[in-house]
Amino acid sequence: MPREELVHAAEELKHASADASGEVKERLESQADTLQSLAQADKGPDHGRLARIMHALSELKEDADGDIAERIQSAYDHVEAYRGTVSGV
Numbered sequence: 001m002p003r004e005e006l007v008h009a010a011e012e013l014k015h016a017s018a019d020a021s022g023e024v025k026e027r028l029e030s031q032a033d034t035l036q037s038l039a040q041a042d043k044g045p046d047h048g049r050l051a052r053i054m055h056a057l058s059e060l061k062e063d064a065d066g067d068i069a070e071r072i073q074s075a076y077d078h079v080e081a082y083r084g085t086v087s088g089v
Helices: 004-019 022-040 047-062 066-083
Strands: none
Touching: 004 022, 004 066, 022 047, 022 066, 047 066
16 A cells, blocks of 8 residues: 555654754654654645645654654655655656
8 A cells, every 4th residue: 555655654653853943843743643644644635735745854854853853754754755756747
């Protein structure tokens, strides 16, 4: 099931948020919740929604370092892999 990629991305962000603090922690948790909801929705997200999520993850990675940045990159890669399965564009 391709949406497993979104579940994996959400899990990576949850792990990253455990080591983060402040605004970064809140943003990571928010993105994780969003990805988890999209993974369970009846209809998957479109390219535009995925692009916005990927952009947000790129911004978050700039504000992080070490293991947190690695987990954000892993989440980004999972979203990108899922996006490759979405028809259109």
